[in-house]
Amino acid sequence: MNAVITARGLRRIYGHGKDAFEAVKGIDLDVGEGEVFALLGTNGAGKTSTLDLLEGLAAPDSGDIEIFGLDPRRDRKKVRPQVGIMLQSGGLPADLTVSETLEMWRGTCTNPTTADDVLTRVDLTDRAHVRVGSLSGGEQRRVDLACALLGQPRLLFLDEPTTGLDPESRRGTWQLLADLKASGVTMVLTTHYLDEAEALADRIAIMHKGEIARHGTLREIVDEHPATIAFEHPGLRLPTLDGAQVDARSRVTVATHTLQDHLLALLDWAREHRVTLTGLEARAASLESVFLDIAGSPDGAGSSGIGDTPGTETADTTTTATPIGAAR
Numbered sequence: 644m645n646a647v648i649t650a651r652g653l654r655r656i657y658g659h660g661k662d663a664f665e666a667v668k669g670i671d672l673d674v675g676e677g678e679v680f681a682l683l684g685t686n687g688a689g690k691t692s693t694l695d696l697l698e699g700l701a702a703p704d705s706g707d708i709e710i711f712g713l714d715p716r717r718d719r720k721k722v723r724p725q726v727g728i729m730l731q732s733g734g735l736p737a738d739l740t741v742s743e744t745l746e747m748w749r750g751t752c753t754n755p756t757t758a759d760d761v762l763t764r765v766d767l768t769d770r771a772h773v774r775v776g777s778l779s780g781g782e783q784r785r786v787d788l789a790c791a792l793l794g795q796p797r798l799l800f801l802d803e804p805t806t807g808l809d810p811e812s813r814r815g816t817w818q819l820l821a822d823l824k825a826s827g828v829t830m831v832l833t834t835h836y837l838d839e840a841e842a843l844a845d846r847i848a849i850m851h852k853g854e855i856a857r858h859g860t861l862r863e864i865v866d867e868h869p870a871t872i873a874f875e876h877p878g879l880r881l882p883t884l885d886g887a888q889v890d891a892r893s894r895v896t897v898a899t900h901t902l903q904d905h906l907l908a909l910l911d912w913a914r915e916h917r918v919t920l921t922g923l924e925a926r927a928a929s930l931e932s933v934f935l936d937i938a939g940s941p942d943g944a945g946s947s948g949i950g951d952t953p954g955t956e957t958a959d960t961t962t963t964a965t966p967i968g969a970a971r
């Protein structure tokens with residue numbers, strides 16, 4: 644796959660001297676042609692700061708960026724016509740109508756489509772003559788997207804494209820982005836909606852405190868993370884449960900990379916001992932559990948198991964029964 648974006652060692656520092664704050668800490672990124680790449684992370688993780696660098700809106704304090712093999716700042720005249728940008732807040736003039744706004748924006752594009760075309764695609768044709776300032780927040784967001792699409796970009800940067808949209812409009816935007824992907828447009832998007840990343844992205848990077856804590860396909864990210872089994876402590880000696888913790892409310896939680904084997908062994912043990920496991924839950928790892936694990940860990944590394952969870956202690960697993968979680 645041809646590389647559309649290659650970034651190495653990107654750093655972005657705000658302020659100077661003792662007030663200096665390193666918002667992006669030397670990250671590497673690669674995005675291939677036709678890919679949808681989602682940048683996730685907690686508030687302040689550095690997503691927008693990173694997008695600004697890739698878009699050429701700010702210069703990195705160190706590191707290199709290539710967009711279509713060119714420098715987005717030095718070669719701006721060649722790069723910019725191929726790129727559509729939807730900023731986190733559009734900042735469009737409130738007193739222009741939607742069609743006036745789009746016509747104004749068209750004037751800045753090298754190879755624009757028509758205003759009617761983008762209005763149809765973002766489903767705002769009936770709002771064409773309404774002033775931007777009178778639109779709802781979700782409608783304004785769709786005007787921002789329409790502006791980003793006017794230049795028929797090969798590469799689209801979308802900073803939280805569906806924030807403020809109702810569920811139906813969100814689905815409409817997802818369909819539009821899926822259609823753009825099908826036509827070969829490469830996209831980098833940031834979002835706080837994990838289902839959005841799951842639905843749209845070929846690859847995902849989760850940023851935390853200026854670094855990329857995890858990256859890969861959804862499957863790769865989730866497969867690295869343990870599943871969990873939880874139940875109320877039945878009040879008798881449990882079998883050996885690798886990675887088990889019991890909390891102050893006597894709830895036992897087991898982190899496992901072999902959910903089915905662990906669960907089968909636990910249920911065998913329960914049947915053998917005629918125990919009902921109250922509140923039994925078995926959960927495969929999900930993007931949400933990975934995200935929460937990263938967000939909750941001070942260094943962003945996350946935990947490979949819940950053995951690191953604060954406020955828990957190791958379960959009493961002394962027994963003569965079959966060890967659960969031992970190598971089988």
Ligand SMILES: Nc1ncnc2c1ncn2[C@@H]1O[C@H](COP(=O)(O)OP(=O)(O)OP(=O)(O)O)[C@@H](O)[C@H]1O
Nearest residue numbers: 657658664666684685686687688689690691692693
């Ligand atoms: N101009 C600035 N001056 C100083 N600090 C800044 C500036 N812009 C951003 N920051 C800081 O850099 C960090 C990263 O901000 P950034 O906007 O990139 O995060 P983000 O991941 O996009 O967050 P969010 O999800 O809330 O939009 C934050 O701590 C923010 O306060």
